[in-house]
Amino acid sequence: MSRVVIDINKAEVRNPQWRMAAPVSFQLLEGEQLAIVGDNGAGKSMLVDIITGAHPILDSGDGSYIRYDFAPRQSAMVSDNIRYITFQDAYGPAEGYYYYQLRYNQGELADHQDLFKLSSGELRRYQLRRALEGNPRVLILDNPFIGLDVDARRMLDDTLSQLTAESDLQVVTVLSKVDDMPRCVTHVVEVCDRRVGEKLERKVWERQNAMSMRLADVPDTDVISKMLGDEQQATTDAGNPRPVLQFNNVSIAYGGRTVLRPVSWTVMEGEHWALTGRNGSGKSTLLSLVCADNPQAYANDITLFGRRRGSGESIWDIKRNIGYVSPELHRAFLRNYPAIDVVASGLYDAVGLYRRPRQEDIKPCLRWMRVFGVERYADTSFLKLSSGEQRLVLLARAFVKQPPLLILDEPLHGLDMRNRLYVKRVIDAYCRHGDRTLVMVTHYADEFPQCIDHKLDLDNPNKADNKTKG
Numbered sequence: 001m002s003r004v005v006i007d008i009n010k011a012e013v014r015n016p017q018w019r020m021a022a023p024v025s026f027q028l029l030e031g032e033q034l035a036i037v038g039d040n041g042a043g044k045s046m047l048v049d050i051i052t053g054a055h056p057i058l059d060s061g062d063g064s065y066i067r068y069d070f071a072p073r074q075s076a077m078v079s080d081n082i083r084y085i086t087f088q089d090a091y092g093p094a095e096g097y098y099y100y101q102l103r104y105n106q107g108e109l110a111d112h113q114d115l116f117k118l119s120s121g122e123l124r125r126y127q128l129r130r131a132l133e134g135n136p137r138v139l140i141l142d143n144p145f146i147g148l149d150v151d152a153r154r155m156l157d158d159t160l161s162q163l164t165a166e167s168d169l170q171v172v173t174v175l176s177k178v179d180d181m182p183r184c185v186t187h188v189v190e191v192c193d194r195r196v197g198e199k200l201e202r203k204v205w206e207r208q209n210a211m212s213m214r215l216a217d218v219p220d221t222d223v224i225s226k227m228l229g230d231e232q233q234a235t236t237d238a239g240n241p242r243p244v245l246q247f248n249n250v251s252i253a254y255g256g257r258t259v260l261r262p263v264s265w266t267v268m269e270g271e272h273w274a275l276t277g278r279n280g281s282g283k284s285t286l287l288s289l290v291c292a293d294n295p296q297a298y299a300n301d302i303t304l305f306g307r308r309r310g311s312g313e314s315i316w317d318i319k320r321n322i323g324y325v326s327p328e329l330h331r332a333f334l335r336n337y338p339a340i341d342v343v344a345s346g347l348y349d350a351v352g353l354y355r356r357p358r359q360e361d362i363k364p365c366l367r368w369m370r371v372f373g374v375e376r377y378a379d380t381s382f383l384k385l386s387s388g389e390q391r392l393v394l395l396a397r398a399f400v401k402q403p404p405l406l407i408l409d410e411p412l413h414g415l416d417m418r419n420r421l422y423v424k425r426v427i428d429a430y431c432r433h434g435d436r437t438l439v440m441v442t443h444y445a446d447e448f449p450q451c452i453d454h455k456l457d458l459d460n461p462n463k464a465d466n467k468t469k470g
Helices: 044-052 097-105 120-132 150-166 202-209 222-227 283-290 295-299 315-319 327-332 339-348 359-371 387-399 417-431
Strands: 004-011 024-029 034-037 065-068 082-086 138-142 170-175 187-192 195-201 243-254 257-268 272-276 301-304 322-325 405-409 437-441 454-457
Touching (some): 024 195, 044 082, 044 187, 082 120, 195 202, 257 437, 272 283, 322 387, 339 387
Parallel strands (some): 082 138, 405 437
Antiparallel strands (some): 004 024, 187 195, 243 257, 243 301
């Protein structure tokens, strides 16, 4: 019989705020590569906290315990043998890569130049190498493929397969998007309603879940039509659309480093664009120009909402027309604010500044939180929500002022299957009303909503105005 590496029996954490709905029993046997799966808010991260000993458990007197056997490692300490990495975005917030990447791009940082020239996939492998220093016994990866393009995901999957095949390292992946399950995974544990399910062999779990997700399980979006019912639905022959944004041979470089190759691009009112490209192609940089967050906009020929940048407009004149969500924005709100305050900040275009919503703002905030299924968390600290629930709150923030232009950069990050399908429907329903314009980024083709009718691929920016539908 295989040796038990991690053995948890009837464990309950002392703090009720982080307690599962039932005592946790769990085993990781030698040689197993595990995936922990479940819906947003199901309790996946709580289970990981118990596995890593992040929260002390109650001594209930009924045989509850947590035991580890990290042989052949000499150290018995959990901190020496379990590494836990959470990937919030392409650079990983815990290590501060994004902050230093920006400083390097702007010529403020000369050290570690080789690190900042890495692609996102290569940087993910660098983070893995850092985590493997000290030869841990167990590596826990939370959504490891988040923010990576197809080639980078394949490279990371190959790396995990090689690591587990050539060493005694055991990998535990925590997944919201189960179709991203690494090839090396041998067993699956599903967490539902803060209860830990039975550990199953991967093939058994796949057979049981092959038909478990149906479109009928996804809520309808009639509430959006009711909210926006006073507006005309967009039609193909409606009026004369105006340009929302115009880029004329726009490029960005810091020193000798090109971040965005020259691109000319016009987005008309009511168009719905897919913005694609490999990691490092300049998608986030381009969006920072649209959202008035990049000072190099003034050195380029850019017109937004009919105003040439640098002609006297303020950034607030631009931002009031834009609803925005991105991995970078998500990181900026990792603070102890009530969720409704985070949503309300979208009305004021404030990021990271604490401001209580006015009384008249509460109703629209709750309305959009209801749309995204997070109204019950209005008074809950943003930090106490799961990463998927946090993303739904930030989506409510993007929609709360019903902007004419939506900029959605990887909006489905961290969402389970049901919520991904539902949010796509919300985007479609919203864009059907009025002359609303959409620019959306994702590395997964199946995550684009049906309303997409144009595409700009930054790997081939000269084909900027190709219609994707008739």
